[in-house]
Amino acid sequence: MSELPNKVTLEALTALADSGYTEYNHLAGxxxxxxxxxxxxxxxxxxxxxxxxxxxxxxxxxxIARKKAxxxxxxxxxxxxxxxxxxxxxxxxxxxxxxxxxxxxxYLDSNTTKLITFLSxxxxxxxxxxxxxxxxxxxxxxxxxREILNMRINNAMAS
Numbered sequence: 001m002s003e004l005p006n007k008v009t010l011e012a013l014t015a016l017a018d019s020g021y022t023e024y025n026h027l028a029g030x031x032x033x034x035x036x037x038x039x040x041x042x043x044x045x046x047x048x049x050x051x052x053x054x055x056x057x058x059x060x061x062x063x064i065a066r067k068k069a070x071x072x073x074x075x076x077x078x079x080x081x082x083x084x085x086x087x088x089x090x091x092x093x094x095x096x097x098x099x100x101x102x103x104x105x106x107y108l109d110s111n112t113t114k115l116i117t118f119l120s121x122x123x124x125x126x127x128x129x130x131x132x133x134x135x136x137x138x139x140x141x142x143x144x145x146r147e148i149l150n151m152r153i154n155n156a157m158a159s
Contacts, residue, residue, distance in 0.1 A: 032061030044072040112142040
């Protein structure tokens with residue numbers, strides 16, 4: 001389907017967090033707040049706390065708060081990847097749709113040109129008057145069909 005991955009990984013989330021800026025704040029003596037500012041400017045946060053200030057460990061508090069901030073990226077990156085895959089699928093479907101129309105146009109154009117060439121010559125004796133007139137009508141309809149299909153292709157290319 002696409003060159004996009006089919007899942008979000010912890011490694012990718014950690015790399016994203018590492019590419020940003022991390023800041024820690026210690027609030028109320030036992031609360032550690034971690035803010036990760038991603039390269040795009042969006043921020044995610046995580047917190048950790050202990051019950052007794054005597055048990056407070058700054059390094060452990062930062063580690064836990066950062067893990068929670070990184071975990072906040074799961075739904076965001078999951079949505080982003082799913083949406084990117086969806087849009088890639090739509091683009092692929094659009095390209096396939098356009099390709100089918102182009103193929104149909106090429107076939108129709110070839111057959112219309114052949115019929116125009118055939119009708120530009122004198123009526124063969126093996127073709128009845130009815131068939132000859134019907135082929136002329138068919139040719140006009142094929143030209144109209146070709147024109148409509150060409151307009152559809154141009155419209156699809158513009159969107």
